[in-house]
Amino acid sequence: MYVAVKGGEEAISNAHQLLAKRRRGDTSVPALTVDQIAEQLSLAVARVMGEGSLYDEGLAALAIKQARGDLIEAAFLMRAYRTTLPRLGYSQPLDTGRMYIERRISATYKDLPGGQVLGPTFDYSHRLLDFALAADAEGLPEAVARRVSTPASMPRVTDLLGDEGLIEPDPARSADAAVSDLTREPLSFPADRDLRLQNLARGDEGFLLALAYSSQRGYARTHPFTGEIRYGAVEVEFFAEELGFAITLGTIKVTECQMVNQFSGSAKAAPTFTRGYGLVFGQVERKAMAMSMVDRAMRWEELGEELTAPVQDHEFVLSHSDNIQATGFVEHLKLPHYVDFQAELDLIRKLRAEWLEAQGAVDPANGKKEAAE
Amino acid sequence: MNHPSPAENAGGSAPNRQQVMAILAAASPEDLSKFKTALSFPTDFDIIRQPETGLVMIRGRAGGTGAEFNLGEVTVTRCVVRISSGETGSSYCLGRHKQKALDAALFDALWQNPTHRSAVEEKVIAALKHKQDQAKADVAAETEATKVDFFTMVRGDN
Numbered sequence: 001m002y003v004a005v006k007g008g009e010e011a012i013s014n015a016h017q018l019l020a021k022r023r024r025g026d027t028s029v030p031a032l033t034v035d036q037i038a039e040q041l042s043l044a045v046a047r048v049m050g051e052g053s054l055y056d057e058g059l060a061a062l063a064i065k066q067a068r069g070d071l072i073e074a075a076f077l078m079r080a081y082r083t084t085l086p087r088l089g090y091s092q093p094l095d096t097g098r099m100y101i102e103r104r105i106s107a108t109y110k111d112l113p114g115g116q117v118l119g120p121t122f123d124y125s126h127r128l129l130d131f132a133l134a135a136d137a138e139g140l141p142e143a144v145a146r147r148v149s150t151p152a153s154m155p156r157v158t159d160l161l162g163d164e165g166l167i168e169p170d171p172a173r174s175a176d177a178a179v180s181d182l183t184r185e186p187l188s189f190p191a192d193r194d195l196r197l198q199n200l201a202r203g204d205e206g207f208l209l210a211l212a213y214s215s216q217r218g219y220a221r222t223h224p225f226t227g228e229i230r231y232g233a234v235e236v237e238f239f240a241e242e243l244g245f246a247i248t249l250g251t252i253k254v255t256e257c258q259m260v261n262q263f264s265g266s267a268k269a270a271p272t273f274t275r276g277y278g279l280v281f282g283q284v285e286r287k288a289m290a291m292s293m294v295d296r297a298m299r300w301e302e303l304g305e306e307l308t309a310p311v312q313d314h315e316f317v318l319s320h321s322d323n324i325q326a327t328g329f330v331e332h333l334k335l336p337h338y339v340d341f342q343a344e345l346d347l348i349r350k351l352r353a354e355w356l357e358a359q360g361a362v363d364p365a366n367g368k369k370e371a372a373e
Numbered sequence: 374m375n376h377p378s379p380a381e382n383a384g385g386s387a388p389n390r391q392q393v394m395a396i397l398a399a400a401s402p403e404d405l406s407k408f409k410t411a412l413s414f415p416t417d418f419d420i421i422r423q424p425e426t427g428l429v430m431i432r433g434r435a436g437g438t439g440a441e442f443n444l445g446e447v448t449v450t451r452c453v454v455r456i457s458s459g460e461t462g463s464s465y466c467l468g469r470h471k472q473k474a475l476d477a478a479l480f481d482a483l484w485q486n487p488t489h490r491s492a493v494e495e496k497v498i499a500a501l502k503h504k505q506d507q508a509k510a511d512v513a514a515e516t517e518a519t520k521v522d523f524f525t526m527v528r529g530d531n
């Protein structure tokens with residue numbers, strides 16, 4: 001039974017005004033600009049672009065401001081905004097081998113062609129609060145060191161292993177198979193790797209991190225080594241039908257993680273290392289690593305492994321990785337369920353009456369017993 | 374540090390249209406607007422396709438070289454104009470800046486006109502490319518300074 005409920009318009013309208021006031025905070029403190037967020041909270045911006053599945057730094061910064069720093073709410077705003085825009089088409093596949101590198105490290109080879117390039121990282125910081133940043137006038141940062149040298153090529157570590165035949169080749173797809181697109185077709189199973197990678201790329205960082213961690217702790221161990229992490233700008237190329245050629249639209253920043261894992265092999269094929277792959281918008285290294293570990297774990301069937309843990313379970317992982325969907329369903333519990341609950345109340349009263357009656361027939365003095373059970 | 378890209382002008386020879394469009398797309402809206410006002414190019418044109426912001430789904434490859442997958446979308450603004458001499462210019466730029474898309478399409482049209490091409494190349498494209506190369510070189514030099522130089526401690530005999 002549905003009951004029309006009216007009222008609350010004024011309360012809602014006032015709540016919106018109050019939200020706007022609380023969002024702004026103390027007006028004696030200058031308002032944040034979207035540029036400030038884009039420039040100085042760039043890792044939050046990257047996370048919102050990734051989980052919102054829309055690369056646009058200005059929009060992500062605006063979303064963070066509007067959402068009062070609630071990054072899932074901000075990603076939600078991005079997802080909602082994208083539905084207002086037409087789809088112009090699909091890019092050519094990114095060539096991460098031609099990245100303008102800003103960071104590139106390998107945990108498998110100390111001396112690799114192109115070297116270990118640390119870039120802007122928290123890795124070697126002491127995690128001590130820097131109170132100088134809390135000073136009113138932060139001032140300009142120190143000039144950074146520069147070193148001009150001949151550009152060195154930076155081959156992927158997986159290509160180096162591949163040249164020796166020590167790692168499985170990247171599984172190719174048949175040319176006529178369409179690439180799955182979650183924004184066009186809802187998630188369905190079985191889910192091939194293209195669909196899984198799209199889902200993980202926009203999945204919640206915390207969820208993927210926990211799943212990756214679970215695999216390290218023994219729930220479907222994959223023995224991962226970070227073959228390589230690279231971060232930098234890559235060109236986006238788009239084939240414009242009306243022009244008849246591909247054009248470069250500009251560059252976006254991405255983080256790529258190549259995880260090298262323990263072996264597969266059979267009577268027919270020699271043992272090789274196996275691959276897990278992570279690729280995300282912006283500098284989001286933790287998620288790129290987690291994504292590559294979850295990707296590898298989900299390849300259990302193809303690599304002849306047993307299904308033993310949640311991280312391998314396609315349906316479990318892919319159905320719960322999207323924090324916009326998850327928050328929608330969890331938070332919908334806040335909405336009025338008055339009628340549903342009225343039915344539950346009627347039912348529980350009836351069940352209790354029956355139970356008490358049955359108990360009463362046997363032992364009328366024991367009516368309060370259920371509270372302790 | 375990087376392999377050359379097809380959109381880069383490798384040998385300093387005259388750029389082709391793809392390279393011109395890539396350089397215009399990478400330019401800031403302010404720079405394009407500045408060149409348009411500062412230089413005496415004809416700036417009257419008909420709009421063939423209004424500046425339109427849409428989405429391009431970016432594709433990646435599993436493992437970097439394997440099967441394609443959809444990574445996520447990016448905002449793109451495109452535009453088509455025709456200048457009075459008849460050339461049609463197009464632009465496709467990342468982002469949502471409609472005036473920039475208009476200006477980029479205008480310069481693409483002017484570049485196709487034999488009278489204006491050399492001036493567009495010298496005064497606009499070369500200047501933009503210089504600035505873009507400089508920005509890339511700055512990032513490369515700052516990044517290169519964070520490269521690890523390993524040294525091995527050699528243990529003495531005694």
